[in-house]
Amino acid sequence: MNAFLGELGKRFAERWLALLVLPGALFVAAVTVASVLGHRRALDAGGLGAWIDRLAAAQASGKTGIGVLVAAGVPAASAAAGLGAAALGFFVERLWSAEGRWWPLRPLARLRRRRWSRAQEQVRLWRTAVVRSAVPPHRADPSARAALREAMVRCARISLVPAERPTWIGDRLRAADVRVHHAYRVDLTAWWPTLWLAVPDSTREELSRAYAAYRSAARLTAWGLLYLALGGWWWPAALVAAVTLATAAVRSRAAAAALAQLVEAAVDLHGREIAGMLGADASGVLDARAGARVSALLRKDDLVAFEAAALDFVPEQPQP
Structure with missing residues (x-):
């Protein structure tokens, strides 16, 4: 011991x-x-x-x-x-x-929410473009698929889930x-x-x-x-x-x-x-x-x- x-x-x-x-x-x-x-x-x-x-x-x-x-x-x-x-x-x-409830942190939380929402909107738009460009035999436009991947990466860089924290x-x-x-x-x-x-x-x-x-x-x-x-x-x-x-x-x-x-x-x-x-x-x-x-x-x-x-x-x- x-x-x-x-x-x-x-x-x-x-x-x-x-x-x-x-x-x-x-x-x-x-x-x-x-x-x-x-x-x-x-x-x-x-x-x-x-x-x-x-x-x-x-x-x-x-x-x-x-x-x-x-x-x-x-x-x-x-x-x-x-x-x-x-x-x-x-x-x-x-x-x-911190959850962003304090006044000094609330603007940062709102800014991150807006950034994530804009990035998520780009993901939604490119996903729609990929679906619309799919033709038999279900091959989507390669450029649209690449843009979709880039949009998803940009969104994930901000947050993997809807941003809430500052x-x-x-x-x-x-x-x-x-x-x-x-x-x-x-x-x-x-x-x-x-x-x-x-x-x-x-x-x-x-x-x-x-x-x-x-x-x-x-x-x-x-x-x-x-x-x-x-x-x-x-x-x-x-x-x-x-x-x-x-x-x-x-x-x-x-x-x-x-x-x-x-x-x-x-x-x-x-x-x-x-x-x-x-x-x-x-x-x-x-x-x-x-x-x-x-x-x-x-x-x-x-x-x-x-x-x-x-x-x-x-x-x-x-x-x-």
Whole structure:
């Protein structure tokens, strides 16, 4: 047990150092340079060297307080900056998945809805053109089919489902919920704890890694925002912020897409097992009826139970 706890503490310390302290030390160094040089002497390496020489001379003259302050203050400030970035990353995650009910986010949500509606209208027009151009033996115009594919790709780039959220990431994560509900009547919010317990360890590891990558992208966005704020005092920090935010934007989209795909795949592969374990379906096939029954069992409310009962309802045939 001592060896296990020692190894666990070592790994925790390594992760703490890699995720918080080292990026925090870089940020503290940037803040220090910004406070010494400012905008006018932003790239004055000589001025920075002279300031460091003055600190060294003060310590050599017997002022040990400066050395103690640096030795104790830099790690503490680095850890504090890392914790601040982690907290800001949490709010970035919440902002990405926000529903757009707040006033500042509502215009963005409306803009995305209009963009998706225009793209979907183009898909509908080209689909109609493909159908009209089909002649025996049912061969559509190749140019119309290519245009239809391009229109579908453009629509999917905006959102896989009707856009409702103010951010692309929010709609991509929401699409996982909407798509499994349309396919199986699965309430993903109610299913998720049971699904997490039912999937094998390898699947949980993949999902955990995908979520860790998503959170890492949110923290990188938070660091970019901190450097952007520092750019008000030292303009090179704004360049660092631009590169950091651009990298975070690419990584966050890729991480959100991978996480949503893995969640859908987990439902596709293991949803029937949950339905069988809960006795909702014995056929081994996850369909809309079985998904609605399991959702009713897991939600334990009247709304989903009513939906499940509606799927089981078969109207009586009129008597001749």
